[in-house]
Amino acid sequence: MNFKSLRAFQLAAERGSLSAAASELCLSQPAVSRLIALLEADLDLKLFDRTGRGLSLTRDGKLFYDTTKHILAGVEEIPRIARNIRTGDQQFNILTTPRVAQAVVSPALSLLRKSNERLSCSIDLRARFELDSAIASTRFDLVLASLPLNPSHVPIETKPLFKVRIEAVVPNDHPFATRCCLTADDLAGETLIGPWRNPAWRQQMGDALPAIDFSPSYALETHSSLMAYQMASDGAGIAFFDRLSARGLNTVAVKFVPLSPAKWITFGYIHPAGKPLSANALNFIDAIRQTILDFRLVSDDNANAVHLA
Template sequence: MDIASLRAFVTIADQGSFSSAAERLHLTQPAVSKRVATLEEELNARLFDRLGRGVRLTEAGAVLLPRARRILAEVADGCRALRNLTGIVTGSLTLATSHHIGLHRLPPVLRTFTTRYPQVRLDMRFMDSEVACGVVLRGEVELAIVTLPPNVEPPLEALPLWTDPLVIVAARTHPLAQVTRINPQQLSEHSAILPSEATFTRRIFEAQLAQLGVT
């Protein structure tokens, strides 16, 4: 079971097809297929079901995937530790973040980072905060800069970086815009555009309203 075959397997699982995985790995599709075939032969198990142009993990593939991620993460960590003995930080950093944070918060931070560590290759992936926490748990990325979930449970670790205020915005012609001081109950009397129910921001907002007795 070699690292190249495991990396091909994980990339196919992430990308959903052999062709997309080959493109991401900068390999030909036959080369990727051969690596997976070698792995399947060694394990005596089929890892993917072919579905048209896409693939789906078999039961054996689903069992192997989290273990393969851990192996690749350990190998990458070991290589990084050895490189860092030289005092020069190199390698890659895979980072997940939301579009809002990526556009409004990260540009100056990333500019400083790339200036300080020019030999580190950044791989940024944009997604909702909830999805980003999931990919960190699965080992698909090394860290995520996101809206913090209401509750952070192990094995995730969270470090608050800044506070973003949540505010309610209304048009100048809206009835509430004419009120000097708004009580929470008044908010429940008007329709509002809110983030999706699945988002951390929505959960935080509703939790605050619930504390004020507004449902």
């Protein structure tokens, strides 16, 4: 089994044709076909059905691809890893969401770059609902996201890092803007913004809003928490957000009003099981903690809304 055979299989599976795989590998189509035949012989598996209409994965081929795609994704990183070793580049790869990237990844990387100008970092941004599958197919050193995460086929280790209090975001001229807190009864009948039909979000919110009838009160849906925040800022309704994630956003037009009882969401970092964290990753985690501490020092409201785990 060799690198080219695995790469040929990966490309053929993802592109759906030998010609596309051959074009990307700069090989002839018969050469790619031979590479895949060699892999099938090594594995003693039939990976593809070859028909006049093209190429399709067999049942075994699909299972092999689904269970090894994270390995295959890592295979194509080998030349870059070797190059980094030769040149001394200090790169590491982060997989996260736009919300977390804005809240903590950007300021933490800024801190690190001030002390280590050779540091380079690849940041892959995905929607929260895409992360479970992305972990299985993407090479990463760290994943930063709300917990829990339950990717299939990939053994991981998870550590909590910080937690944020969820608050209602309302325009300045909204009657709730002067309230010290809001209950589920207060929110019943209001125009709410959020991915209410998303099971993960409902699980995260838990019992914070038990009295709300989600169907009549449901008005606007988006998988983007940043979009929900912007719609609340523009006066479209009430969104649910946290102060830390609003770092860098325009907060002039809105008020954050805590929910009662308080609802907290924990964020943490995930890394491949059994793989020690690199010095870069450890320094990055320390920089995130420092970012949280700096944010808490800005005001009492910040300190009450964000805690290190």
